[in-house]
Amino acid sequence: MKQYYLFLVFIFFNSCQYFDKQIPSEKELLQKELKSINWKEVDEYPSVVDCEKIEDKKQRQQCFFEVLTQLIQQKLSVDTLSILYPELDTIEVKVTVFPNATLQFEPQFPKDSVAYDTIKIDSILKARLVDFPKINPAIKRGIPVKTQFILPVILKVE
Template sequence: MKHYYFILIIFLFNSCQFMEKQVPSEKELLQKELKSINWKEVDEYPSLSDCDKIESKAQRQQCFFDVLTQLIQEKLSVDTLSMLYPKLDTIEVKVTIFPNATMQFEPQFPKDSVAYDRIKIDSILKARLVDFPKVNPAIKRGIPVKTQFILPVIIKVEK
């Protein structure tokens, strides 16, 4: 009977080695995690203090776009842009929000457009689009990230 216990104990110690599983390396785990992340979307969109109190993520995003578009329209409505280019009723503005909460505005023109002085319009935008309220950057996995989007801005002609 002693031999059976001895053989049973040896078998138990050796059987643990058969149950070992391969542990993936750090690089494999990292690659798997990076592939699972959707880099095209953020967890939280940029927001303004006016929109922070809204609970719904979709409504907070829409509020941000509406308020930002309205602020840009107000700043451009007092300018000579509509007088210089009377046929220009809408301009697309590429907005970049950096992780440090700074913003950059860049006008977008059709590729075949030669009717507009891009440098002049760009300088007008840079001169007018300043002093915005503090913007909270977009968040991805708890880290502020850079976001870009294009806003169509209607240039109003005041008479």
């Protein structure tokens, strides 16, 4: 029996090493979690009401781009852009969706483009691209985030 107690005492003192593990600090855990997050992608892309019923992530994104492009084309179709610049058939628009569901539009021009009055085109776009339907911002880990993308908008449909 004495050997049994000695064995239990030996086991007891050796088992303490299993309880004496280092607990990582908050900063270490935070850094590990931040490294594991893919900052290039969002969990849910921005969306409009018409696309909410689509379950597939890629199809919902495609639906959103199509609806937004179509809305921009409709708003610009009754404008003077095609009259002022008949050679301009497509314009790339940088769209920013903010976490509070507001939109910002910026035309993108080639670096060597001097043929266009960029300030005039920018002012026309800002005047026309208003009153959009409610847009739900992108979601990353349950938090609304800012997203940006470039949409090619066709000005002339022949």
